[in-house]
Amino acid sequence: MKDLTDIPALMHDMGRRARDAAAVLAYAAPEAKRRALEAAADAVEAQAPEILAANAQDLDYGREKGLSDAMMDRLTLSPERIADIAIGLRTVAAQDDPVGAVMDEWDRPSGLHIRRVRTPLGVVGVIYESRPNVTADAGALCLKSGNAVILRGGSESFHSSRAIHACLVEGLRAVGLPEDAIQLVPTRDRAAVSEMLTMTDTIDVIVPRGGKGLVGLVQREARVPVFAHLEGIVHIYIDREADPLKALEVVKNAKTRRTGICGAAECLLIHRDVVDTIGQGVIRALIEAGVEVRTDETLSKIVGTVPASEDDWGREYLDMIIAARVVDDIDSAIAHIRRYGSNHTDCILTEDDAAADRFFQRLDSAILMRNASTQFADGGEFGMGAEIGIATGKMHARGPVGAEQLTSFKYLVTGDGTVR
Amino acid sequence: MKDLTDIPALMHDMGRRARDAAAVLAYAAPEAKRRALEAAADAVEAQAPEILAANAQDLDYGREKGLSDAMMDRLTLSPERIADIAIGLRTVAAQDDPVGAVMDEWDRPSGLHIRRVRTPLGVVGVIYESRPNVTADAGALCLKSGNAVILRGGSESFHSSRAIHACLVEGLRAVGLPEDAIQLVPTRDRAAVSEMLTMTDTIDVIVPRGGKGLVGLVQREARVPVFAHLEGIVHIYIDREADPLKALEVVKNAKTRRTGICGAAECLLIHRDVVDTIGQGVIRALIEAGVEVRTDETLSKIVGTVPASEDDWGREYLDMIIAARVVDDIDSAIAHIRRYGSNHTDCILTEDDAAADRFFQRLDSAILMRNASTQFADGGEFGMGAEIGIATGKMHARGPVGAEQLTSFKYLVTGDGTVR
Numbered sequence: 001m002k003d004l005t006d007i008p009a010l011m012h013d014m015g016r017r018a019r020d021a022a023a024v025l026a027y028a029a030p031e032a033k034r035r036a037l038e039a040a041a042d043a044v045e046a047q048a049p050e051i052l053a054a055n056a057q058d059l060d061y062g063r064e065k066g067l068s069d070a071m072m073d074r075l076t077l078s079p080e081r082i083a084d085i086a087i088g089l090r091t092v093a094a095q096d097d098p099v100g101a102v103m104d105e106w107d108r109p110s111g112l113h114i115r116r117v118r119t120p121l122g123v124v125g126v127i128y129e130s131r132p133n134v135t136a137d138a139g140a141l142c143l144k145s146g147n148a149v150i151l152r153g154g155s156e157s158f159h160s161s162r163a164i165h166a167c168l169v170e171g172l173r174a175v176g177l178p179e180d181a182i183q184l185v186p187t188r189d190r191a192a193v194s195e196m197l198t199m200t201d202t203i204d205v206i207v208p209r210g211g212k213g214l215v216g217l218v219q220r221e222a223r224v225p226v227f228a229h230l231e232g233i234v235h236i237y238i239d240r241e242a243d244p245l246k247a248l249e250v251v252k253n254a255k256t257r258r259t260g261i262c263g264a265a266e267c268l269l270i271h272r273d274v275v276d277t278i279g280q281g282v283i284r285a286l287i288e289a290g291v292e293v294r295t296d297e298t299l300s301k302i303v304g305t306v307p308a309s310e311d312d313w314g315r316e317y318l319d320m321i322i323a324a325r326v327v328d329d330i331d332s333a334i335a336h337i338r339r340y341g342s343n344h345t346d347c348i349l350t351e352d353d354a355a356a357d358r359f360f361q362r363l364d365s366a367i368l369m370r371n372a373s374t375q376f377a378d379g380g381e382f383g384m385g386a387e388i389g390i391a392t393g394k395m396h397a398r399g400p401v402g403a404e405q406l407t408s409f410k411y412l413v414t415g416d417g418t419v420r
Numbered sequence: 421m422k423d424l425t426d427i428p429a430l431m432h433d434m435g436r437r438a439r440d441a442a443a444v445l446a447y448a449a450p451e452a453k454r455r456a457l458e459a460a461a462d463a464v465e466a467q468a469p470e471i472l473a474a475n476a477q478d479l480d481y482g483r484e485k486g487l488s489d490a491m492m493d494r495l496t497l498s499p500e501r502i503a504d505i506a507i508g509l510r511t512v513a514a515q516d517d518p519v520g521a522v523m524d525e526w527d528r529p530s531g532l533h534i535r536r537v538r539t540p541l542g543v544v545g546v547i548y549e550s551r552p553n554v555t556a557d558a559g560a561l562c563l564k565s566g567n568a569v570i571l572r573g574g575s576e577s578f579h580s581s582r583a584i585h586a587c588l589v590e591g592l593r594a595v596g597l598p599e600d601a602i603q604l605v606p607t608r609d610r611a612a613v614s615e616m617l618t619m620t621d622t623i624d625v626i627v628p629r630g631g632k633g634l635v636g637l638v639q640r641e642a643r644v645p646v647f648a649h650l651e652g653i654v655h656i657y658i659d660r661e662a663d664p665l666k667a668l669e670v671v672k673n674a675k676t677r678r679t680g681i682c683g684a685a686e687c688l689l690i691h692r693d694v695v696d697t698i699g700q701g702v703i704r705a706l707i708e709a710g711v712e713v714r715t716d717e718t719l720s721k722i723v724g725t726v727p728a729s730e731d732d733w734g735r736e737y738l739d740m741i742i743a744a745r746v747v748d749d750i751d752s753a754i755a756h757i758r759r760y761g762s763n764h765t766d767c768i769l770t771e772d773d774a775a776a777d778r779f780f781q782r783l784d785s786a787i788l789m790r791n792a793s794t795q796f797a798d799g800g801e802f803g804m805g806a807e808i809g810i811a812t813g814k815m816h817a818r819g820p821v822g823a824e825q826l827t828s829f830k831y832l833v834t835g836d837g838t839v840r
Binding site: 106249253365411415 | 446447520526528530532534539541542620624625639645646663665666669670672673674677776780781782784785786787788789790791792793795796801802803814815816818819828829830831832833834835836837838839840
């Protein structure tokens with residue numbers, strides 16, 4: 001039994017074992033990785049009762065801690081959600097193996113033939129919130145892309161993540177791949193997170209998924225390269241040339257379909273000229289749907305709204321709450337999003353192509369949308385299969401991150417005694 | 421006149437100005453960037469005498485400091501080299517503009533149309549050795565890719581870099597682009613480098629080019645993401661199935677064509693079974709060409725070699741010196757390269773496809789070569805036009821880095837009132 005109180009020693013040991021596993025995984029047969037994921041899916045299905053029992057422990061803990069309804073919902077597993085986890089594993093299993101895939105190849109006048117092929121990154125560290133399914137998705141995508149992974153889930157989902165992780169290890173064992181390929185940090189101690197952020201010798205990249213607390217920690221402490229998966233402060237701008245019906249449908253869907261996902265709308269910007277027409281209609285519909293609408297002074301004349309405070313701009317509610325304010329024109333909307341957004345997903349509602357072009361060109365969010373619900377910000381909806389999350393940084397990975405974005409590449413150059 | 425002794429204030433001011441320039445550059449017209457680079461090339465040609473005079477100051481300084489011949493060679497400009505700098509600028513000017521290029525686009529069953537388009541990274545910081553031409557190449561590639569850049573050249577090339585930088589600014593001014601798009605750190609104080617490595621608010625990525633000293637500094641201090649362009653500890657492995665003639669030609673070219681570039685061979689590994697045949701011939705030819713060959717005990721029986729010390733493994737000479745040792749088999753060669761290499765460029769000489777495949781699969785250098793001179797490790801030779809250098813890391817950029825790899829991407833999603 002390892003000493004779970006000596007965090008540096010514990011994490012150093014996990015890192016070393018991950019590095020060793022990565023060396024084997026880098027050239028593991030695609031078929032072995034596929035079968036491991038299928039065996040893991042079988043195990044998840046077979047062990048659904050154990051996973052539910054583990055989840056019940058987490059839910060008790062969550063209730064004691066007084067988690068919000070939205071957080072409890074994300075934490076909760078059901079037979080259906082467990083079935084979805086197994087389906088997710090099978091989906092990743094069935095995807096093409098990215099490792100070794102030739103991205104480009106060309107000949108040079110010198111006589112050289114050059115190929116650019118995908119290669120794993122090495123060891124990935126994933127730090128995530130209390131969503132048990134991320135354990136399966138992140139583990140599967142890292143394995144598929146030939147990376148070893150160290151998973152550190154939220155403390156509220158501790159037992160659920162352990163039960164799911166056991167199934168992943170069962171899959172690895174079934175095909176003879178190293179069990180250290182997918183490791184789960186076996187303690188709730190937050191010191192493990194700080195340790196991971198500085199393990200430059202053994203972790204090649206950290207994927208941090210979470211809100212403001214994690215943002216700050218990563219900014220202060222990370223020495224390992226980071227694919228940030230941070231807040232989704234999603235804005236929707238209703239332009240002067242918006243279509244009233246589309247605006248109504250899209251905003252309602254973007255806010256209320258599921259409030260707990262990072263693509264949920266959090267702030268509504270309304271062009272001054274359409275406040276009394278489209279704006280009124282949209283805000284009333286949101287209030288009728290049970291949304292708390294926190295508004296600036298101009299919009300506060302609409303019955304049922306509540307006044308916003310300065311804190312409400314740039315805030316991720318993940319709940320049935322939205323901030324709303326009036327803007328003078330598209331450039332004011334762009335300026336607001338630049339100041340308060342998180343470069344995740346932002347949307348314009350307009351029939352005016354020039355306005356849409358300006359919005360698309362002058363903003364630099366990972367995902368920019370026109371006349372579409374921001375709830376589509378999702379790897380599955382983009383056609384990528386599973387995703388480890390939505391990257392909000394610009395280095396290497398961006399937007400929905402699947403197995404391909406968890407790889408790097410190398411050049412293979414062939415000559416015949418060719419000299420320069 | 422700015423206070424050049426208050427480095428934090430100086431650098432903070434440069435960062436803020438770069439950030440402002442980047443906001444404009446992000447949607448600058450391709451034509452403006454092209455014309456700016458052409459005007460810069462004109463200025464380099466017109467001001468060749470001034471650049472040569474500045475270079476003469478640097479050469480005096482270098483002689484006083486007692487720089488090695490190899491370093492003096494890299495520092496020296498001539499009318500021909502200045503003409504090449506202008507040609508380089510025109511080459512980048514003529515390339516396709518990467519910003520806004522559609523990398524992929526597809527339709528989804530939901531009705532959404534998704535485009536993935538290139539977008540600049542923002543502000544790039546380039547820290548480089550005393551090669552005056554890098555000032556022009558790095559400045560041009562950053563401008564082409566829509567990034568603002570802060571250049572910090574080696575202290576020995578201070579005046580040459582300033583003279584070339586003045587030409588780049590003249591190009592920006594000629595077309596009305598912000599002059600702060602390409603800034604050069606106006607002091608030799610090394611504190612500026614440490615400052616750049618931590619300017620997370622204003623620099624998006626640092627490109628460090630250099631040897632061991634810079635490697636250590638970056639590892640200790642960098643908080644900004646890094647595209648490492650570090651040492652090229654280039655290995656060539658002569659396999660048992662190597663062709664003797666190809667081996668002779670390739671090794672000679674890889675070591676001696678130009679010793680000061682990062683693709684120059686630094687270490688020769690020879691399969692035990694061909695030491696007395698191919699090995700002897702290659703080492704004698706190197707010695708005849710004037711190369712100092714530092715060998716292990718087995719090879720030291722060859723007349724004219726000198727004994728290697730432990731320090732010689734994993735060393736970048738950038739000079740007419742090479743280390744050489746015997747290995748038992750291909751796996752020993754791979755193990756040596758894993759331990760001492762720098763993931764830059766490594767080469768196998770063999771006629772055996774299985775050996776080449778194993779070498780390509782089990783090593784993870786940015787560039788792996790078979791039967792070709794490692795001096796081909798170069799963006800131009802790869803067909804990419806100019807390069808900012810050869811990236812040795814795995815995040816985002818790898819191998820020869822041109823304008824494309826200095827971009828990120830965003831997703832533009834269009835619907836028609838589409839909801840999920």
